[in-house]
Amino acid sequence: MKKNNIKQEVITDFGKNWETYKQNRYIEKFNKPQFERYFKNFPWKKIKKHSKGFDAGCGTGRWAYFVAPKVGRLYCVDPSSAINVAKKNLNKFKNCFFYKKTLDEMPIKNNSMDFGYSLGVLHHIEDTEKALLDCVKKLKPKAPFLLYLYYLHDNKPKWYHFLWLIADTIFRKNISKLSFKKKYFFSNLIALFVYWPLSRFSLIMEKFGIKVDNFPLSFYRDKPFYVLKTDSLDKVGTKIEKRFTKKQINKMMKKCGLNKIIFNKNAPYWCAIGFKKN
Template identity: 55%
Template sequence: MSNIDNKTVSGFGYQWKTYKQDKLVEEEYDDIFEGYFKIFPFEKLNDDSVGFDLGCGSGRWAEGIAPKVGKLYCIDPSIDALNVAKNKLSHFNNVEFLNNGVDEIKLEDNSMDFGYSLGVLHHIPDTTKGIKNCVDKLKSGGFFLIYLYYSLDNKPFWYKALWKASNIVRMIISKMPNRLKLLVTKVIALLVYLPLARTSLLLEKLGLSVDNFPLSAYRDKSFYTMKTDSFDRFSTRLEHRFSKVEIHEMMGKAGLKDIVFNDAVPYWVAVGRK
């Protein structure tokens, strides 16, 4: 059985055609990139390093990684997403594109120095198996960075209750046609993301903690990022969430050790060594 949900893949193809991430200013891109790659062992990369970006989407993360390595494989099951990535990364001569799902990666086992998959493997039927498929491609000593949606294991009960309510909304919106999804998620970005994010920014400037304030992670982000992530959050049909303990366990079962988590937003980003 294929470890892929075709309707989810189609939705992401539409997302990256719509939000190509070409409107992000450099400062915001650098800030978001740092959030995901803070624990990435860049010191182990050089001009001979070969690795992969599993679920590359628009190619936004590859744009920051490709200049630092010898070869980068951008892998995505959506041809629409790959076409966006190809256009974004056309000025690099060390990037190759593979139209593969996680269970059919056309790379040799034990051949990669590194790999990463950010915001992808929680959108497939079997996340544990997907992680193992990625780790199989690494050489001994190679490292893998992953970001998975978290189960709010570090949040209070009322925060989790709010999320459960929002998840009901997601299950409704995710079944809509793409154009209607786009419209509805833009409205959510305008009426929910924007006011909550800017309110948390104001509260922070007043010296208050906003760690548990809903959508505080967007307090310094652009409306473009809010629209992108609103669509990402509410239009996806298949989604799993995991605790920090569960993520550590899955990574260990896949053959990773020396696992390190970034204990800051976004939760949870982790890296391990094969």
């Protein structure tokens, strides 16, 4: 029997995450600015109304919601129960097709897709490079692939990464072992007593003209509490979380058959676009 490149417990956890935070009432209000950040360098001019593409690890469909109106067909792939949430969130789009499959089981022909993307997914998979390769195989030559992987704080001071190591050891590595109810409880406490005060402190400092790029959780300074709760559960609830430097991601993308790689200059890090080689 073929072994999937992702643990079942990780699939189950993320299914519960997205069943809890469905994004249904907030999908456009909260996610549009983030979508624009992710897709800043995406070559929309090369994407036509008849183009076909895929969302590798679609979750609630929060990014597919903005891609679907621009393309001919969009295949949404996710192995968890989140696929049912995506179906509801995207029910007004008749060009979306849903597969409850892992990335190494995608029922999509190789060399058939005009584009693809995977945002915040492959760092939760045991073999990230293999998962990326599975995605690239589906693309036509010269087709773009947008990738977002957690960064290893390689553009931050050393003390920043040291703080993260402490927090990761105390919080994620312990909380991720608990039942989902307990994960949910503790993630909400962290959102309230860690994410909220630190992010709002950055917002206040920014208003005084202070540069806050290196302030912990400054990325969330203008985000609503719903997003803080969602991301808190995402961060502390998963048993597998890998992080990569920009150099490692660039090397991985090239090894998997992508070239002309461009990295976004702004957070979230690292988000990059590459094109499949001929």
